[in-house]
Amino acid sequence: MSERKVLNKYYPPDFDPLKIPRLRLPKDRQYTVRLMAPCNMRCKTCGEYIYKGKKFNARKETVQNEDYLGIKVFRFYIKCPRCLAEVTFKTDPENSDYIVEHGATRNFQALKLAEEAAEREAKEEEEEEKNNPMKLLEKRTKASKQEMDLIEALEDLKDLNKRQANVNFDAMLGRYTADREAMLKKQEEDDEKFIASVFGKNVGGTVKRIVEDSDEDSGEELAKKPRTTYEKPTDILAEDYGIQPAKTASQSTASGSSVKAGSSKLVLAGLVRPKGSSSASGSSGSSSLATSSSNSAQPGPSSLTGLSLLGAYSGTDESSSD
16 A cells, blocks of 8 residues: 655656656746735836735746846736735845835835935045046045044043042052041031030939829828738738727737726726616626637727727627526
8 A cells, every 4th residue: 555645756767857758848938826915016007006015926936147246037927916916026135125117116115216326426525536537635634634634533532441440449448448538537526526416425424213292192102101910811801891800819918917807897888778677697707708709819008999888788688698
């Protein structure tokens, strides 16, 4: 089975390429090619504008007896898309461009026209210099003056480079650093002098803080306030209600020695009254209970506590019930 894409062909052993007849084609033969318009042009027949890049099916032929440095020149035939008039143009290898020959005119040739005008002016100047010697002398004088100016500018640049080569950048940086440090030091000294002038001479000495009167008064009040000690947690409640806390055994003995036992009996007898049906034994019991209570917890001479009165009252009730 043969290949779908034939890449290799079979040559028989008796193949002789000299026996193949040469194809005789005319030199002015035309080929059909697909191309784009190389430039903007306008049809002379109908005035249709053909922009650059429009695609055409064109006929191509080689121009006879015309070439540039061995490069062939080709001619193309296209038709106007509106009136079907034939338009021809050919290649220009000398200027790397195209030349419109027949059927249309080329638009937007400002650059090409400017180049042609420049070439024309250059040719005219050359002819004028050949025919007019004074013009040639003026041109030479102008060229010599321009050359002298260039030489002077070059010498100035050389001198400037020599100056820069002799400059020591490290020394410059060191001088700049020293000047900056001196300036900072001077600024610090000026600031210190200004501070000394504002706040006085003893700037570096110790500063004593002046205590305000309000602080002194508060300290004196705290010192004068008596410090109370409580034996039981419930003593603070008694103080809030105006009741003096009960004294300890040692305090009661000390106070009992100073206060007479008879005065406490008389006070208790006046405040607490026993019931009418109490007997002599009850009165004796109450008196003994009062004496014992006075020995255990004796109140101060100024006032009696509510707890002591309550204890005395409860003792009289018990004795009477007995």
